[in-house]
Amino acid sequence: MKTHSLLMPLDMHVHLRDGEMLQNVAKLTSYTFSGAVVMPNLVPPVKTKEQLLAYKERIMLACGLEIKEDEFDEFFDDVGLSGGDFEPFMTLFYDNYSEDFLDEVREDIFGIKLYPAGITTNSEGGVSDFDVEAMRETLETMARMDIPLLVHGETDGFVMDREAEFMSIYELLASNFPDLKIVMEHITTKAAVEMLDKYPNLYATITVQHLLITLDDVAGGMLQPHLFCKPIAKRPEDREALLNVALNAHPKVMFGSDSAPHPQHAKESCGCAAGVFTAPIALQVLCELFDKHGKLDNLQSFVSDNAQSIYGICPEFKEVILEERPFTVPAKYGEVVPMYAGETIGWSIEDVL
């Protein structure tokens, strides 16, 4: 039976939520990933050092891990040596933070996540206009301190145009702050893919669902709430462009699941919340997809090596062995319905070492 080994898989964009949901989903990420970039859009959003450290502790406990005493020392030097089997890479919710504040939190944060106001789940406190001069002090300080800016890049325009319209803001940020590392999170369009080679300081994450689905899968037959996310899946030519860079291991592209759990009742109702839950199936589905295209050898770059290079991290050893053996996805994980619920996918997790 065909097997494939992945070393130190990283999920560079995940929503672990809080409270009961955190308890239900955290281990599904920490089981197969060496580390994951944890988004800060809680209620209230993560904006202080205290909130961030307390959230990290809740995550570690939910994963059944302990925080080591020296964990916050020399973060970028020894991240691979701390945090046990799984490292949550913590992010702050963007604000025009002062240099003093950034200095204080530098060792505790992996990046700062910028949301346009109201653009997705719990983003009401985000940025409402992109006034470069108002953001300059913060963004220049971030560049100097090598704090990456992670961006949910959508305008408030027509739903199919929001990401493409945001390209001018990426250009504004990338050109005004050439030393700032900017990650275009969960890109969904050909327009965003084309930006990658235009600015040296622009990078991107791509989810598993945006490599597989288009708006047709969400709303072309019956309406599928469990495939509804933000940004919404786009057109076939957009999916092709995303697939092309992922399968060919474009060095500026990283896997970020954007796995975003909601309880079933919040998805199957009048007013369905945005988010696709893929944490427990992402690696299996990616293996099947890359194998189908004869690109399995490039998956290691997409799910780990590129992120290690871009962020300069060295995760603790973890090896995930996958096998080409059918796996029937559970109908639910707790109260959360995953992508492909009840369906059979082609690859399974064989072992985690």
Added chain:
Amino acid sequence: MKTHSLLMPLDMHVHLRDGEMLQNVAKLTSYTFSGAVVMPNLVPPVKTKEQLLAYKERIMLACGLEIKEDEFDEFFDDVGLSGGDFEPFMTLFYDNYSEDFLDEVREDIFGIKLYPAGITTNSEGGVSDFDVEAMRETLETMARMDIPLLVHGETDGFVMDREAEFMSIYELLASNFPDLKIVMEHITTKAAVEMLDKYPNLYATITVQHLLITLDDVAGGMLQPHLFCKPIAKRPEDREALLNVALNAHPKVMFGSDSAPHPQHAKESCGCAAGVFTAPIALQVLCELFDKHGKLDNLQSFVSDNAQSIYGICPEFKEVILEERPFTVPAKYGEVVPMYAGETIGWSIEDVL
């Protein structure tokens, strides 16, 4: 208080369903409309004279009306004098019917509805390819007998392109059968609007929701299953084009609600059925919309006069008096959640004479 009177409103495209659903929804249409074109996509589809007459009888009973003995005589001459307060205009599900068959059913049918196979609810038995020569005998006979062809115009392409892609099929039909009256049902795009002035034998119906919403309302915020229909709502420029012809009483455009009830559980679930239920609120919402744009005087053409001219019908007298008085839309009509459920709209039905 401002009032507005509408004479003989007609819904030129409605789904009344069958069985229990028919009992629940039929009177909501017959109360305010003089007549309605009833779609034949039942299970099994309406394809014989017996099915059609039996369905018509079930509709009349559900409306609390009786079928008069002479109702099927000289249908187009005396339709206005038969059928009581409400006339269901019956349609057959398209097939390559023979001349003999069409001759036999001519007096009983108002038109024949063509569905591309599998394109919407219960359309599996529709046309799977548009081979003009295979359809020629039927369509020429229909033209000779003045039987209109009502078309659900979508290809099986990408969901946002399906209607625009279908324009070439409308052109094929309109140019090959210049004497056939072809109605582009529930159009949703600028591309379809532009076809109206290109071929003299092309007409269109427009729903109330496509004058009001775009894909943004369906999937731009939370996902809204009760606004999900086929064809799906399109882009802002499409809505503008539709509004422009409706508000300005383009003579080839008729109101057809495409009101399509599904029980709540079929809408709020994993795999939501397509259809927006507007029958009980359509006239009120249209009054508010036309009034907002200062075009209330054109509403009579859109909701009745144009259809009378296009189809050559003379409905029995009915006057619906609407008033600019807030109306809170019920959360449900039976098991069906309407558009604007629980919300307050600006106009109410004051009286029906």
